[in-house]
Amino acid sequence: MPETRFADIRRFDSIDSTNRYLLDEARAGAPEGVVAVADHQTAGRGRLGRSWEAPAGANLLMSVLLRPDIGPGDRHLATTAVALAAVDAIGSLELPGGPVAPGVSIKWPNDLVDPAGRKLAGVLAESDLTPNTSAKGASAPGASANEQPAPVVVGIGINVNWPADEAELPPELRGLAVSLRQLVGAPVDREALLEAVLSCLEIRVDDLGSEDGRGRLAGDLLAACSTVGTRVRVDLPDGSFEGTAAGISPEGHLVVATVGATRTVVAGDVVHVRPGS
Numbered sequence: 001m002p003e004t005r006f007a008d009i010r011r012f013d014s015i016d017s018t019n020r021y022l023l024d025e026a027r028a029g030a031p032e033g034v035v036a037v038a039d040h041q042t043a044g045r046g047r048l049g050r051s052w053e054a055p056a057g058a059n060l061l062m063s064v065l066l067r068p069d070i071g072p073g074d075r076h077l078a079t080t081a082v083a084l085a086a087v088d089a090i091g092s093l094e095l096p097g098g099p100v101a102p103g104v105s106i107k108w109p110n111d112l113v114d115p116a117g118r119k120l121a122g123v124l125a126e127s128d129l130t131p132n133t134s135a136k137g138a139s140a141p142g143a144s145a146n147e148q149p150a151p152v153v154v155g156i157g158i159n160v161n162w163p164a165d166e167a168e169l170p171p172e173l174r175g176l177a178v179s180l181r182q183l184v185g186a187p188v189d190r191e192a193l194l195e196a197v198l199s200c201l202e203i204r205v206d207d208l209g210s211e212d213g214r215g216r217l218a219g220d221l222l223a224a225c226s227t228v229g230t231r232v233r234v235d236l237p238d239g240s241f242e243g244t245a246a247g248i249s250p251e252g253h254l255v256v257a258t259v260g261a262t263r264t265v266v267a268g269d270v271v272h273v274r275p276g277s
């Protein structure tokens with residue numbers, strides 16, 4: 001693998017959550033670049049307390065510890081960097097059935113989906129170190145004692161070989177989840193995908209550190225994003241609204257046109273609404 005900042009790869013047969021593990025490492029002062037990869041997670045997590053499902057030994061379950069030297073307003077771009085790296089990586093793989101990347105897009109803000117909108121991967125960025133941070137002497141959440149930039153742990157679960165077919169999915173994920181194996185029609189090498197993600201991520205993380213680079217991330221997100229141009233419902237903690245996703249702002253936020261107004265969504269759950277539904 002070419003030289004990257006991701007040389008320290010910690011592998012687990014089974015762990016509760018690779019994100020949880022790296023948040024603890026971050027709290028203890030671990031530097032940028034530590035990677036955690038698990039064969040199985042017993043408490044894999046999604047956003048807002050949701051869970052991430054994957055049987056042992058089938059899919060790519062990984063997290064990276066980043067310490068981008070950027071302001072709080074740009075930190076959501078760490079999610080973008082990982083999502084784009086995953087799209088890049090999938091596109092770079094020599095797959096038995098040929099490339100699948102043209103069909104894989106990003107559903108804003110954190111999903112990789114196939115052309116039918118089924119979820120191939122999910123990204124979860126976390127930076128809250130509060131559980132073990134003593135109030136006394138604590139600075140901004142995430143700031144570490146050793147003066148490194150505050151951490152953000154970004155995890156991604158990619159459905160590589162599970163499900164092999166729709167019947168393997170639990171009922172609640174049928175029609176909603178898909179694997180690379182299903183898309184290419186043959187098993188896919190998880191290790192090759194891990195290497196490709198880390199190589200692609202090296203470039204994307206470099207981009208996080210400069211204004212030009214962040215502009216590039218937002219522009220590439222726009223190009224890779226299947227949400228733009230679709231009718232969406234945006235679920236926010238204080239309610240929902242519908243509109244048409246009109247673009248991605250230079251900051252990477254979703255711009256939604258509603259009746260008589262344009263709203264910029266910084267974070268939230270987005271549902272692609274089919275016309276007429």
Ligand code: BT5
Pocket residue numbers: 016017018019020041043044045046047048050051052053054060061062063110111119120121122123124155156157159173176177178
């Ligand atoms: C996500 O959350 O999509 C973020 C998932 C991040 C998982 C990785 S695995 C490595 C690292 N360590 C962790 O503990 N987590 C990260 P969200 O957008 O909230 O989506 C969660 C929802 O996706 C669930 O409620 C299910 O409906 C669905 N889901 C669960 N497992 C799935 C799967 N394997 N494929 C597709 N959809 C799934």
